[in-house]
Amino acid sequence: TKVFEPFFTTKPVGKGTGLGLSQVHGFVKQSGGHVWIRSVVGQGTTISLHLPRSSGSGDTAPVKTEDTRALLSGARGETILVVEDEELVRQFSAAALAETGYVVLEASDGPAALGILERYPEVALLFTDVVLAGPMNGRMLADRALALRPALPVLFTSGYARDAFVHHGRLDEGVNFLGKPFTTDALAAKIHHLLGAGGHTD
Structure with a gap:
């Protein structure tokens, strides 16, 4: 439902x-x-x-979908930076990625995200909302992040349609984009693809 x-x-x-x-x-x-x-x-x-009755052993693994199980076997513990100003949405994304085997760092705005990128060179991918509170939006953050790390893959997200951003100049054609709402499997699959493809656009 x-x-x-x-x-x-x-x-x-x-x-x-x-x-x-x-x-x-x-x-x-x-x-x-x-x-x-x-x-x-x-x-x-x-x-x-x-809910199923607990046997009390405490060793039952969580049930996962087939897609998530397949992705878990491919996740190598890469570090993902999640940038989202809505706390619950950020927590959902971070939990979904951690559940899929990634290390997750979080920021609520652009300046905080840039500080993390400067301190943590192991960040393998930037996942950011296009619309962020504060002095910079997601596109501006990505531009600054790519100036620091030119090969860093960037994945944008938004509750607005991709075309709305492309046609109003906030995003370039061909950028990596995942529309909200998204499922855990969709997010994990997109990031798995980007890291496997070296960050190239679709």
Whole structure:
């Protein structure tokens, strides 16, 4: 159902990220369980969580999709810098990448991201929102980052359509872009592809 999709929300802009139920759904599925929502107008909503009983051994690995399992075998622990000014969205992205086997560093704005890039030469890829609060947007950050590290792969994301940015001059044609909402598998697959391809555009 749509309420479990990452970033889906009925709240106005700035009042919610749409990650709460998405995180619940992810946790339940990774645990091998099921979640249902039943809503009746005028009566309310019932959410049912069904989780497997624990054996108490504590050694059960989380259940992963086939796509994520395949990517885990290819992730080599590269370091990814996630730049996002919405804290919950940043946490979702960072958790998704860490779960897939990457080392993750986080920044909430451009200046903080540049400081991390200067201190951590092992950063293998920059994953940034196009629209950032603060003195620089994602395109400006990428330009500054590439001045420091010319071969650094950059992956942009946004809740706005790719064409809106390309046609208004904020992004160049052919840039690496992943639209929001995205799934854990889609993010991991895109980054896996970029690192495997040496950062070349699609």
